[in-house]
Amino acid sequence: NAGVMQNPRHLVRRRGQEARLRCSPMKGHSHVYWYRQLPEEGLKFMVYLQKENIIDESGMPKERFSAEFPKEGPSILRIQQVVRGDSAAYFCASSPPGLARTDYEQYFGPGTRLTVT
Amino acid sequence: KNQVEQSPQSLIILEGKNCTLQCNYTVSPFSNLRWYKQDTGRGPVSLTIMTFSENTKSNGRYTATLDADTKQSSLHITASQLSDSASYICVVSVNNYGQNFVFGPGTRLSVLP
Numbered sequence: 708n709a710g711v712m713q714n715p716r717h718l719v720r721r722r723g724q725e726a727r728l729r730c731s732p733m734k735g736h737s738h739v740y741w742y743r744q745l746p747e748e749g750l751k752f753m754v755y756l757q758k759e760n761i762i763d764e765s766g767m768p769k770e771r772f773s774a775e776f777p778k779e780g781p782s783i784l785r786i787q788q789v790v791r792g793d794s795a796a797y798f799c800a801s802s803p804p805g806l807a808r809t810d811y812e813q814y815f816g817p818g819t820r821l822t823v824t
Numbered sequence: 825k826n827q828v829e830q831s832p833q834s835l836i837i838l839e840g841k842n843c844t845l846q847c848n849y850t851v852s853p854f855s856n857l858r859w860y861k862q863d864t865g866r867g868p869v870s871l872t873i874m875t876f877s878e879n880t881k882s883n884g885r886y887t888a889t890l891d892a893d894t895k896q897s898s899l900h901i902t903a904s905q906l907s908d909s910a911s912y913i914c915v916v917s918v919n920n921y922g923q924n925f926v927f928g929p930g931t932r933l934s935v936l937p
Contacts, residue, residue, distance in 0.1 A: 711867070742927075749913065749929040750868070763924075798867050813925075815867030 709734070711801050711816035712781075719822045720789045728784040728819045732801030739782045740813060741767075741774055744796040756782060789823045796820050826851045828916050828928035836934045841904055845931045847897040847914030855917035855924070859888050859899045862911045862930065871899070871912075904935045 712731040720726050732739050737757055742750040752766040756776040767774065771789075776782040786793055797820075800813040828849045837843050849857070856875045860868035872881040872888040874897070880889045885902045901908055914928040 740925075749927040751927070752925055755924075800867075812870055812873070815869070817865075817867050 711799060711814050713797075713799050713816035713819050715819060716817060717820050717822070719824060721824055722790055723788050726786040726789050726793070726821055726823075728786075728797050728799075728821070729781045730784070730799030730801075730816060731781040732799075733814055735803060736801035736814070737804040738802045738811075739776050740800045740802075741782075741784050742798045742800065744798060744818075746795070750798060753784075786821075789821070791823050794821055794823045826916075826918060826926045828914055828926050830912075830914050830928040830931050832931060833929070834932040834934070836936060837904055839904060839906055839935055839937050843901050843904060843933065845899045845901075845912050845914075845933070847899070847928055849895050849897070849914070849916045849926070849928075851895075851916040851918055851926055853918065854892065854895075857888075857890055857897050857917070858915045859886070859897075860913040860915060862913055864910070868913055901933075904933075906935050906937060909933060909935045 711733055714729050739756045741753040743753055744750045754767045754774045755763040758776055759778050771787045773785045796818045798818045799816045802811040802813050805811055831846045856873055858873045859871045861871055862868040871883050871886050874881050874890045876892050887900045890897045911930040911932050913930045916926050918924050
């Protein structure tokens with residue numbers, strides 16, 4: 708059973724370009740979470756999705772950032788018109804289906820390191 | 825404001841020694857507390873998870889304690905190994921429907937030979 712997969716592992720974008728980060732959850736998992744980790748800082752929650760639904764996007768910046776988890780395929784975190792401050796590691800985590808979300812284990816992917824030049 | 829603090833910020837110990845990492849939180853309502861290990865360049869990996877009624881939980885050489893009254897937790901590492909060098913993150917879950925996980929900044933542990 709493969710773990711959570713993220714690609715690319717490293718992404719370099721110039722200011723103003725778009726960045727697309729992909730996350731494939733563990734098999735059987737239907738919950739996906741995205742986190743951002745700035746250098747020397749802790750992880751910050753961004754968004755929580757289930758298949759075809761955004762459940763909680765309270766941690767996502769209102770502009771330029773969007774996320775989706777389509778019925779088929781990986782979850783995508785999209786950052787439009789990137790700026791230097793977007794440089795960070797972006798981690799995806801998945802958990803199995805269930806009502807009590809906080810009681811389930813989250814399994815993290817290896818992260819995508821975004822560098823904006 | 826829901827917040828998780830960890831101390832020390834960084835720690836250096838010699839291989840074979842024990843160490844204890846601290847976590848204080850002001851999170852309400854409380855659901856559970858987890859400790860994660862994050863190797864450099866990797867995603868966090870869960871070590872322990874404790875609910876309100878649990879005082880201690882062990883995972884090999886890792887032992888976590890929880891005092892829900894004082895809102896403190898500790899992670900004790902016994903007989904440290906070089907592979908224990910990593911960041912250790914305390915995460916507290918909020919028992920409501922919203923942003924459910926509050927992450928601490930982590931303690932950076934370096935184990936030297």
